[in-house]
Amino acid sequence: xxxxxxxxxxxxxxxxxxxxxxxxxxxxxxxxxxxxxxxxxxxxxxxxxxxxxxxxxxxxxxxxxxxxxxxxxxxxxxxxxxxxxxxxxxxxxxxxxxxxxxxxxxxxxxxxxxxxxxxxxxxxxxxxxxxxxxxxxxxxxxxxxxxxxxxxxxxxxxxxxxxxxxxxxxxxxxxxxxxxxxxxxxxxxxxxxxxxxxxxxxxxxxxxxxxxxxxxxxxxxxxxxxxxxxxxxxxxxxxxxxxxxxxxxxxxxxxxxxxxxxxxxxxxxxxxxxxxxxxxxxxxxxxxxxxxxxxxxxxxxxxxxxxxxxxxxxxxxxxxxxxxxxxxxxxxxxxxxxxx
Amino acid sequence: xxxxxxxxxxxxxxxxxxxxxxxxxxxxxxxxxxxxxxxxxxxxxxxxxxxxxxxxxxxxxxxxxxxxxxxxxxxxxxxxxxxxxxxxxxxxxxxxxxxxxxxxxxxxxxxxxxxxxxxxxxxxxxxxxxxxxxxxxxxxxxxxxxxxxxxxxxxxxxxxxxxxxxxxxxxxxxxxxxxxxxxxxxxxxxxxxxxxxxxxxxxxxxxxxxxxxxxxxxxxxxxxxxxxxxxxxxxxxxxxxxxxxxxxxxxxxxxxxxxxxxxxxxxxxxxxxxxxxxxxxxxxxxxxxxxxxxxxxxxxxxxxxxxxxxxxxxxxxxxxxxxxxxxxxxxxxxxxxxxxxxxxxxxxxxxxxxxxxxxxxxxxxxxxxxxxxxxxxxxxxxxxxxxxxxxxxxxxxxxxxxxxxxxxxxxxxxxxxxxxxxxxxxxxxxxxxxxxxxxxxxxxxxxxxxxxxxxxxxxxxxxxx
Numbered sequence: 187x188x189x190x191x192x193x194x195x196x197x198x199x200x201x202x203x204x205x206x207x208x209x210x211x212x213x214x215x216x217x218x219x220x221x222x223x224x225x226x227x228x229x230x231x232x233x234x235x236x237x238x239x240x241x242x243x244x245x246x247x248x249x250x251x252x253x254x255x256x257x258x259x260x261x262x263x264x265x266x267x268x269x270x271x272x273x274x275x276x277x278x279x280x281x282x283x284x285x286x287x288x289x290x291x292x293x294x295x296x297x298x299x300x301x302x303x304x305x306x307x308x309x310x311x312x313x314x315x316x317x318x319x320x321x322x323x324x325x326x327x328x329x330x331x332x333x334x335x336x337x338x339x340x341x342x343x344x345x346x347x348x349x350x351x352x353x354x355x356x357x358x359x360x361x362x363x364x365x366x367x368x369x370x371x372x373x374x375x376x377x378x379x380x381x382x383x384x385x386x387x388x389x390x391x392x393x394x395x396x397x398x399x400x401x402x403x404x405x406x407x408x409x410x411x412x413x414x415x416x417x418x419x420x421x422x423x424x425x426x427x428x429x430x431x432x433x434x435x436x437x438x439x440x441x442x443x444x445x446x447x448x449x450x451x452x453x454x455x456x457x458x459x460x461x462x463x464x465x466x467x468x469x470x471x472x473x474x475x476x477x478x479x480x481x482x483x484x485x486x487x488x489x490x491x492x493x494x495x496x497x498x499x500x501x502x503x504x505x506x507x508x509x510x511x512x513x514x515x516x517x518x519x520x521x522x523x524x525x526x
Numbered sequence: 527x528x529x530x531x532x533x534x535x536x537x538x539x540x541x542x543x544x545x546x547x548x549x550x551x552x553x554x555x556x557x558x559x560x561x562x563x564x565x566x567x568x569x570x571x572x573x574x575x576x577x578x579x580x581x582x583x584x585x586x587x588x589x590x591x592x593x594x595x596x597x598x599x600x601x602x603x604x605x606x607x608x609x610x611x612x613x614x615x616x617x618x619x620x621x622x623x624x625x626x627x628x629x630x631x632x633x634x635x636x637x638x639x640x641x642x643x644x645x646x647x648x649x650x651x652x653x654x655x656x657x658x659x660x661x662x663x664x665x666x667x668x669x670x671x672x673x674x675x676x677x678x679x680x681x682x683x684x685x686x687x688x689x690x691x692x693x694x695x696x697x698x699x700x701x702x703x704x705x706x707x708x709x710x711x712x713x714x715x716x717x718x719x720x721x722x723x724x725x726x727x728x729x730x731x732x733x734x735x736x737x738x739x740x741x742x743x744x745x746x747x748x749x750x751x752x753x754x755x756x757x758x759x760x761x762x763x764x765x766x767x768x769x770x771x772x773x774x775x776x777x778x779x780x781x782x783x784x785x786x787x788x789x790x791x792x793x794x795x796x797x798x799x800x801x802x803x804x805x806x807x808x809x810x811x812x813x814x815x816x817x818x819x820x821x822x823x824x825x826x827x828x829x830x831x832x833x834x835x836x837x838x839x840x841x842x843x844x845x846x847x848x849x850x851x852x853x854x855x856x857x858x859x860x861x862x863x864x865x866x867x868x869x870x871x872x873x874x875x876x877x878x879x880x881x882x883x884x885x886x887x888x889x890x891x892x893x894x895x896x897x898x899x900x901x902x903x904x905x906x907x908x909x910x911x912x913x914x915x916x917x918x919x920x921x922x923x924x925x926x927x928x929x930x931x932x933x934x935x936x937x938x939x940x941x942x943x944x945x946x947x948x949x950x951x952x953x954x955x956x957x958x959x960x961x962x963x964x965x966x967x968x969x970x971x972x973x974x975x976x977x978x979x980x981x982x983x984x985x986x987x988x989x990x991x
Contacts, residue, residue, distance in 0.1 A: 205546040205711035207960040208785045211720060212539050214964025215971065219535070222972060230532055239533055239569065246536050267976035272739060 220246075222263045224254025301427060304463040306520070313464075315379060315430065317524040318343070322378040324350040325385035328436070331504055332384060335511040340518075343525055348376055356388040357415050358403070366415060369422040379522070381423040382514055384434040384471075387500050390447035404450035413454035420458060424465040430521045431466040432514055433459065437475035440499025445481070448472075467517050471510060475502070485509075527569035529778045530731055530974075530983050537566065538782065541687075545786055549708045556678045556705070559686070566687040567651070574650040577615070582681045584611055585660045589667040589674040605668040609661055616657045619650060624853030652691030654850055658817055659684055663698040665821060675702045688782040692775050694793040695813040701788070709787025717956025719784030720963045724970045726777030731974045733933055734771035735984055737763045741925045746903050749913040753921025757913060763930065764903050765896045766937045769797065772811070796941040798895070801887040803867045806895060818847050836872070841865040856901040856910060863898040867891075888942075 220227070228251030231243035254260045268275075305312040321340065323333035329351050337347035350372060355363040365385075372378070390403040393411040401407045416433075423431045433455055436448040452472060459466045475494060476482060484493045487509060494506030502510060519525040527534050541562045548555040564575050588608035592601045617625075650656075663680060666672045675683065675698070683701050745752050745760035752760070773794040780790045793812050800806035807815040826839040841862070848861020882890075897914075904910035940948070958966065 201717065201956060202713040203716040203960060205549070205709075205714050205787070208714045208716045208719070209539075209543050209546060211716055211960040211964040211967070212542055212785065214961050215968040216535070216539050218965060218968035219971060222968075223975070226975075227532055242536060243532050247532075263972060267973060270973065270976040272736070272977060272979045 220250040221254060221257055222259050224250035224252070225260050227251065299461065301464045302461050304467075307463070312521065314520075315522050318345050318379050318518060318522040320346045320348065320376055320378045321380045321382065321518075322348045322350060322372055322376055323382045323384075324352070324372065325383050325434075326355050326387050327351065327353045328387050328434075328501060329382070329384040330501075330507075332382070332502065332507040332510050332514070335504075335507050336382060336514065339511060339515060340525075345525075348378070354388055356385065356391065357419075358389050358391040358393060358408075358412060366418050366422070369419045373422055373425060377425070378423075378429060380430045380432065380518060382432045382434070383419075383423070384510075386436040386448060386451045389451050390444075404446050409450045409454040409457070412451060413458040416455055416458035417461070420462050420466050424462055427465050429465065430518075431462075432517055433466060433468050434510065434514075435468060435470045435472050437471045437495075437502070438479055438481050440481045440483075440495075444500065445479070449479075467521075469513060469517060471513075474509065474513065475506065527566050528983060528985060529775070529782075530727055533569065537562075542785060546711060549711060549787070552708055555708070556682060560678060560682050563682070563685040563687040563690060567685065567690055570651045570691075577619075577650055577653075578656060578685055579681075581612065581615065581656060581660050582677070582684050584608065585664050585684075586674070586677050586680050588664050589680070592664070592668050593674045601668060605664055608664040612657045612660050612664075616653060619653055621849075621853045655689070655691065655693045655695055656684060658695050658814075659698070661821065662695070662817065666698050672699045672702065675705070679705045686783075686788075688779045688786070688788075689790060692772070692779070693811075693813060694776055694779065694790050695817050696790055697817075700791060704788055711787070714787055715784045715956075716960060717958065717963060718952070719781040720967050721952050721955050722777040722781030722784065724781075724967055726774040726779075726781060727970060727974050729770035729774030729777065731983060732977050733937065734767045734774060735979075736977065737767040737770075737930065737933060738984065739979065740927070740930050742767050742903070744925065746905070746909070746913065749904075749909060749916050752916060752924065753919045754917050755921070755923035756925045757916045759923070759926060759930065759934070761896050761900060761913075762934050762938070764899050765798070766934050768899065768903070769794070770937060796945075798892055798938055798941045799888070800891055800895075801884055803864065803871050803891060803894075806891060807864075807868075814847065814850075818843050822846060833872075833876075837869040840868045840872075844868065851902070855907050856904055859907065859910075860898050860902040863894065863901075867894055867898075 224247070227243065228247035231240055231247040234240040234243060318340070321336065323329055323336050329349075333347065333349040333351060337349060340347055352363055352368070355365065357365050360366075372381075389412075392400050392402045393408060395401045395407070395411060401411055420431055420433065423429060435452045435455060438445050438448055456468055459468045472479070475485065481495075481499065483495045483499075484491050486492070487494065487505060492505050494503060494509060495501065496503050515525075527537065541559075545555065545559060545562075548558055564578070567578065568575050585608055588604050588611075591604045595601050595604075663672075663675075663683065667674055674680070679702055680698075682705060683696075683698055686701070689696055741756070741760050741763045745756055746764070749757060776793040780792075783790050791813055795809040795812065797806055797810035800809055823839055823843040826842060827835055828839060829836040842865075844865030845858055845861040848857040848859070848864070851857040851860075881887075900913055901907060901910040904913055955963075955966070
């Protein structure tokens, strides 16, 4: 670094003009910009957050936009300079403005309704139901002894728990029992305020898809079929938003082949519940009992290592069912005033 | 408020017209410009205006106390207190988080569980520039190079909006005398001002932002995804980007000040044509290197006291200069590389009888400067190391395009050309009629704004410093 001062404070060498020339020069530039960019100023102002800056920009932008609209130079300039823009040209089909117009076309997506959102997940107070009178605890053998635990613990609150375990059944096993029809029947008979559903010990059977094609477990095509059936049941159980559904994901079984099935079933349930998040609570038992997707027979419960699985490596034992019941009741309490 | 925005395009013509209308009535002009500058700064966060106000009052009080006293020890105590207060402000806002995180990490390693509280402190825009100017005022008064200004003049010096957020670092003795009497409305460098504004806009929006979008941000963000050709081009492109971004801001700042009748110092003079590091620092961010020289290097002893002490002073100055840019090890490493280069250059100059050809000296200096920008730009040192390691992995050039390579070559190439053709262009431009100057500025603004992406104009790089 030199001691010699390299600093130059030099007045520019060019000619000097008058202050009014400076003002005139700036105002000529401003006038030209208002004429050709008036619409842009208005639209930029409209995009700004409310506040003083937005008000100032719009105070200029509205009259400038009005004038620019009438003069019409802005569009020509935009066309001439369009090639300089780094943004992609987005003039083709598929815009949001066409969504309503093409709603019935084959390419249209199904609209997402507000039922797809759990209000609690959006930081809003969920719409709570007044009283839990009737609860149906149903599924296959997995729902036992959870159903008993729920019935026992909810009885003091006046909740009538109907236990309806269908052993050996599965959603992919409809030759034994059609769960779609059973769900309709359960709702028609009991009109439950809540349904706790835990099933999956007997899944993995192939589906017969359209055209007689057989879809084997456990790829995306199988999961899609499973999710479609599960969604149909969820729609039945939620009774047009009048009831709440608590659908339990499967804790990983010990057997690796069964784990493959359980992963597909869980993925299908999550996908199936998407449109009904406001009423269908997907409770992740896999995260509780088998975190990281690794089977374990025991886990800490109340600070002590406790066996929570049956020796078959599939079902929850009594202690495990108590853990599951705690979680389900916690979710019930957040949905029903009478349980608080 | 950022220069190339609609808000500023509304703000400036009004302020310019009122400024010249009030110029002869200084009692009204000064409060008006002070208020306009605070309005400009409050667009970032109105609370930050309190900080500038506090820095203004504390340094003005110190300057008055220093000036009144003939007791050298007392004067020294007051100036030290003022500098400590200024640097303390900078430290709290800019370096506390970094210091607490690093200290906690160190304590943790040696098993001492005494963590410092972490606090998320908002960094006031341009705080480093404001603090340096406040220090320059207090120290210049202490050195009897200037007399204390009136409080409103000093307030104007600190907050004058064209240089408020990213310099150039104007010394009090350069700016305050310009406030002594009204600016002459018959002598306004309109052509030069408009030319600088136009050039600055092109540099910032059409070049710096273009390169950032097309190559610099993608490659520096995920260097693992690119191989040597892209990484190499990205390192040259960043050298061009930061030059165009920062010198573009300075050009606009100087141009705006000229239209208002004020002269700011130059900040850049084709830095990438330098053949020595000493020359580079006479051409790059000139007002910072001057500040570091006058307020750090020389007080440390400068080149007096032998070669070792000179080397130590150079290293300290450059490392602290690096740290001035921000609280990160990348800036420290950048300063270290420049400091080491200056020391080695001194050794070579003294000991080598043979002088390499000019082109070789240029190539060495330029490439070390480009290399030093890598830790400066990379989000952290790990990514900087990854970036450099990718230079050894030769693969396809996925981001090379004619516009990107052309712009990089053009900007570096123009710096190597003699000044004459560019000066001739500037002089021709300045001769235009004021209406033609305004029309030219409008045309350039229209063309430049057409290159802005829907994401808007990114802030100037030096705003974060």
